[in-house]
Amino acid sequence: MIIPVSYYLVLSGILFGLGVVAFIFKRNVIAVFMSIELMLNAVNLAFVAFSRAHQQLDGMVFVFFVIVVAAAEAAVGLAIVIMMAQNRESLNVERVNLLKL
Template sequence: MSAQVPVAAYLILAAVLFSIGVAAFLIKRNLITIFMSIELMLNAVNLTFVAFAHMWHQVSGQIFVFFVMVVAAAEAAVGLAIIIAIFRTRETLNVDSIDLMKS
């Protein structure tokens, strides 16, 4: 009845999203946007987990995605607090200007 989509198609879509996330992580100069591209990469990996969980008819992959979501929420809270602290001391969000440890 319904057309079948191979699992490899979902994996390729996840690879596309992950690569765009890597490109955004390397190219973007704004600290918040870099943080958002990390979230994009986490989402791409979650998609592969769900695709494999569907392929093997197991719920373990979906439970793993649940834990990844929890860790991503904790990471976002701490990371954005660090960004606020950086902005308060250095008055900028450009990663090229935040080079205190380099000089």
């Protein structure tokens, strides 16, 4: 039984949409970061599915770059979160509306 690539793409689209919804609705800044990770994962799934569909490796190589960028983003972003928590005593994105305190 062979699975059509469109199944993977539909799943990827659903996950990306849920990531967008989470990005808009979550109020905790760490949860907002996690929804970005969810969107990156959805894109990775689409990359691998396309890579298999076209029998080319470029998509899989791009998945590595996406993972590297996601790791770097998580490191810098969580450092910003720690600084935000130290300076403002809140992780709510709606209470953090000034660049400088």
